[in-house]
Amino acid sequence: IMDTQTIGIVKSLVPALQEHGSEITTRFYAKMFEAHPELLNIFNHSNQRDGLQQQALATSVYAAAANIDDLSAILPAVKHIANKHCSLGVKPEHYPIVGKYLTLAIQDVLGDAVTLERLSAWKKAYALISDAFIQLEQQIYQEEELRRGGWSGFRPFIVRSRQRVAEDIVALELEAADGQPIIEDYLAGQYVTVKIEQDGFEHLRQYSLCEAPGSQHTYRIAVKFEDTSRDMHQAGIVSSYIHEYVRNGDTLLVSVPAGVFTLDTTLTNPVALIAGGIGITPLMSMLRTVVEQHPDREVRLAYAVRDHHFHAFADDLKQLSEKAPTVSNTIFYENGTEEDVEQRRCAYIGRITAAWLEQHIPGNAEVYVCGPRPFMQAMISTLLRQGHPMEHIHYEVFGPALSFSVD
Numbered sequence: 016i017m018d019t020q021t022i023g024i025v026k027s028l029v030p031a032l033q034e035h036g037s038e039i040t041t042r043f044y045a046k047m048f049e050a051h052p053e054l055l056n057i058f059n060h061s062n063q064r065d066g067l068q069q070q071a072l073a074t075s076v077y078a079a080a081a082n083i084d085d086l087s088a089i090l091p092a093v094k095h096i097a098n099k100h101c102s103l104g105v106k107p108e109h110y111p112i113v114g115k116y117l118t119l120a121i122q123d124v125l126g127d128a129v130t131l132e133r134l135s136a137w138k139k140a141y142a143l144i145s146d147a148f149i150q151l152e153q154q155i156y157q158e159e160e161l162r163r164g165g166w167s168g169f170r171p172f173i174v175r176s177r178q179r180v181a182e183d184i185v186a187l188e189l190e191a192a193d194g195q196p197i198i199e200d201y202l203a204g205q206y207v208t209v210k211i212e213q214d215g216f217e218h219l220r221q222y223s224l225c226e227a228p229g230s231q232h233t234y235r236i237a238v239k240f241e242d243t244s245r246d247m248h249q250a251g252i253v254s255s256y257i258h259e260y261v262r263n264g265d266t267l268l269v270s271v272p273a274g275v276f277t278l279d280t281t282l283t284n285p286v287a288l289i290a291g292g293i294g295i296t297p298l299m300s301m302l303r304t305v306v307e308q309h310p311d312r313e314v315r316l317a318y319a320v321r322d323h324h325f326h327a328f329a330d331d332l333k334q335l336s337e338k339a340p341t342v343s344n345t346i347f348y349e350n351g352t353e354e355d356v357e358q359r360r361c362a363y364i365g366r367i368t369a370a371w372l373e374q375h376i377p378g379n380a381e382v383y384v385c386g387p388r389p390f391m392q393a394m395i396s397t398l399l400r401q402g403h404p405m406e407h408i409h410y411e412v413f414g415p416a417l418s419f420s421v422d
C-alpha cells in the first residue's frame with residue numbers, strides 16, 4: 016500500500032510519460048535487448064519492427080501507474096496480459112529487468128524532470144504493479160500444472176493433418192508427441208503459443224484453437240499467411256514458417272491453452288459472433304461449442320471476408336447451420352459477385368453494415384468480435400451506438416492489445 020503523497024507524485028509523472036511515450040519505449044527496448052539479448056527469444060520480432068509491442072507494454076505500465084491507488088480498476092486488462100505472459104513463459108525474474116531498463120529510459124528522456132523524489136515514487140509504483148502481475152501469473156502457472164493434462168512451458172506436438180481451409184489459411188491438427196493427455200477442457204476462444212527456432216532465435220506466436228473443447232485428443236489451430244506486400248509489415252515469422260515448411264509428421268512446440276476472450280457457457284441469452292477474416296478462428300470454437308453442448312442457445316454469426324478465396328471453413332459453417340436450427344450464418348464478401356450470391360457462397364456483397372447489425376443482432380445478445388483492428392473498431396463503435404452495453408461486447412485483438420485505456 017502506498018501513501019497519498021507517493022500516489023500524488025506517481026500520478027503527476029504520468030502525463031510526461033505518456034507525452035514522451037514512444038521515445039521512452041524505443042530507448043527502453045534498445046537498452047534492454049542490448050543488455051539481455053536472450054529476451055529476444057520471448058518478444059515478437061515482427062511487433063518490435065512495427066512498434067506495436069513497444070507501445071503496448073509501456074503504455075499499460077503508465078495506465079497502471081495512473082490507477083496506482085486502485086489497481087483493481089484495471090483488473091480485466093491485467094488478466095488478459097497475465098494470460099498472454101503465461102502463455103509466453105514470462106517469469107518473476109523478468110520483471111526487475113523490464114523495470115530497470117524502463118526506469119533508465121525514463122531518466123534519459125525526461126532528464127532533470129525526474130527528481131530523486133519522483134524516481135523513488137516511480138520505483139515503488141513499478142514494484143507494486145509488477146507484484147500484481149507476478150502474483151496473478153504464479154496463480155495461473157500453478158493452475159495450469161495442476162489441471163489434468165496440464166504442463167509447464169512448451170511440449171512437443173506432432174502435426175497429424177495439415178489442411179488448407181482458405182487461400183491464405185492452413186489448419187493444423189496437433190497431437191501430443193508423448194501420447195499423454197492434454198488439457199481438453201480449455202475454454203472456447205482460447206489460444207496456444209507455438210514456438211519455433213529460426214535464425215538463432217526462438218519465435219513465439221499465439222494461435223486460437225478452432226475446435227470445441229472436450230471433444231478430441233488433439234488441438235486444431237488455423238494459421239494465416241501474412242502478406243508482406245499488402246500491409247507493409249514484416250511477414251509474420253512463425254506464420255510464414257508454418258506455411259512454407261511445416262508438413263504432416265513435423266513437430267511443433269506448444270504451450271497450454273490460455274486467454275480471456277472466452278465464451279461464457281453459463282449464460283443462455285443469444286450469442287452473436289462477428290468475424291473479419293482470420294478472426295473467425297476463435298469464433299469457430301465458440302460456434303461449435305454452442306452447437307455441441309448448448310443446442311438450445313441461439314447463435315447469429317456474421318463473417319466478412321474479401322471474396323470466396325478467403326472464405327475459411329465454408330463447408331464446416333454450412334454443415335453447422337444445417338445441423339442446428341438455432342444457428343444462422345451470414346457471409347459477406349467485400350469483393351463478391353452476383354454469382355456468389357446466386358450460388359449462396361455469400362449472402363451479401365460488401366461489408367457488414369450498421370443496418371444489418373441493427374436488424375439481426377438481438378439487443379440482449381452476448382457479442383463476440385474478432386478480426387483486424389479497423390474492422391473491430393467499426394463493429395464495436397456501431398454496436399455501442401446501437402445501445403449494446405460494453406459488458407456484453409467481448410473482443411480479441413490479434414497482435415498486442417492497445418486498448419488498455421487510462422480513463
Ligand code: HEM
Nearest residue numbers: 057058059062068071072075076105109110113414415416
Ligand atoms: C505483452 C504489459 C512486463 C514480456 C504485453 C502486452 C502488454 C504488456 C499490454 C500486450 C498484450 C497483448 O498482446 O494483448 C506488461 C506490463 C508489464 C509487463 C504492464 C510490467 C508491469 C513484462 C515482462 C516481460 C514481458 C517482465 C518479460 C520479459 C511480454 C511479451 C509480450 C508481452 C513477450 C508479447 C508481446 C509480443 O512480443 O508480441 N505485455 N508487460 N512483459 N509482454 Fe509484457
